[in-house]
Amino acid sequence: MAGRLEGKIAHITGGGSGLGDAMAHLFAQEGARVAVSDLKLEVAQSVADSVVAAGGDAIALAGDVSKRDDCERMIADTISKLGGIDVLVNSAGVTPRYAPKEWDFEKTWDWVVSVNLKGTMMMSRFAVDHMKTQNSGSIVNMASIIGLVGYAQGISDGFNPYPHTKGGVVQMTRDMSIALAKQGIRVNSLCPGFTYTPLVSTLVEDADMHERLKSLHPMGRLGEPKEIANAALFLASDEASFITGVNLPVDGGYTAQ
Numbered sequence: 168m169a170g171r172l173e174g175k176i177a178h179i180t181g182g183g184s185g186l187g188d189a190m191a192h193l194f195a196q197e198g199a200r201v202a203v204s205d206l207k208l209e210v211a212q213s214v215a216d217s218v219v220a221a222g223g224d225a226i227a228l229a230g231d232v233s234k235r236d237d238c239e240r241m242i243a244d245t246i247s248k249l250g251g252i253d254v255l256v257n258s259a260g261v262t263p264r265y266a267p268k269e270w271d272f273e274k275t276w277d278w279v280v281s282v283n284l285k286g287t288m289m290m291s292r293f294a295v296d297h298m299k300t301q302n303s304g305s306i307v308n309m310a311s312i313i314g315l316v317g318y319a320q321g322i323s324d325g326f327n328p329y330p331h332t333k334g335g336v337v338q339m340t341r342d343m344s345i346a347l348a349k350q351g352i353r354v355n356s357l358c359p360g361f362t363y364t365p366l367v368s369t370l371v372e373d374a375d376m377h378e379r380l381k382s383l384h385p386m387g388r389l390g391e392p393k394e395i396a397n398a399a400l401f402l403a404s405d406e407a408s409f410i411t412g413v414n415l416p417v418d419g420g421y422t423a424q
């Protein structure tokens with residue numbers, strides 16, 4: 168049976184960890200040829216190697232999505248090495264929890280905005296230049312439940328750049344989807360609930376916080392990366408051919424409350 172992404176070429180930013188890693192494996196299992204990109208080549212390479220070891224087709228690329236030249240080069244390398252780009256998943260993302268301690272609020276805010284928001288815009292921009300030439304393409308952004316609703320009380324001081332950027336990705340998704348609809352390019356986002364990846368490991372290591380986070384999801388648990396990857400696969404594939412501009416919660420009921 169043909170895979171759900173048979174013949175497609177997919178680029179996954181932040182592919183070296185967490186959700187990106189899970190999507191790289193699933194997309195390759197479903198027949199896509201995958202460009203796994205991340206800040207460090209060795210991180211992207213280890214996921215690409217593991218995809219290849221499992222029988223898939225993947226290459227590794229390195230670059231910083233907050234840098235314009237890196238974005239342009241990573242998309243150009245995907246096209247030259249794999250022969251095109253049909254799917255872009257913008258999964259590279261950071262949280263202020265991992266900002267260097269010596270940074271003040273402004274430097275931290277600028278960093279998170281430049282990766283989560285500007286990076287998503289720039290990677291999409293260069294991918295769209297190519298997708299327009301073929302009149303088809305699918306972009307899947309990683310927004311968040313925290314792009315749809317605010318943090319529960321006591322988690323943010325209101326100046327946390329993470330929800331600010333994820334709200335921006337939600338709106339960017341809508342705006343791009345309308346502008347690109349007639350060119351056959353679909354733009355959607357996923358809004359995951361808290362999911363077990365290195366991004367949330369410091370929260371989960373705190374037993375009280377872990378219990379609180381679980382209780383905030385009506386299903387009483389956090390998500391698994393594969394559960395997010397399954398939804399990304401659907402949006403990336405032709406099964407979602409009439410779906411664009413959607414910000415889809417994958418959140419165990421979090422945003423239904």
Ligand SMILES: NC(=O)c1ccc[n+]([C@@H]2O[C@H](COP(=O)([O-])OP(=O)(O)OC[C@H]3O[C@@H](n4cnc5c(N)ncnc54)[C@H](O)[C@@H]3O)[C@@H](O)[C@H]2O)c1
Nearest residue numbers: 181184185186206231232259260309311359361362364366
């Ligand atoms: N895990 C969750 O609970 C959760 C929930 C909602 C949304 N998200 C979003 O999903 C995406 C993936 O998150 P994750 O949980 O897999 O995190 P993760 O930390 O496991 O992976 C993120 C990857 O992005 C890479 N990255 C960071 N800055 C980069 C840059 N400037 N250029 C290129 N790559 C860069 C990191 O090196 C890392 O490999 C993020 O956008 C995150 O905000 C995660």
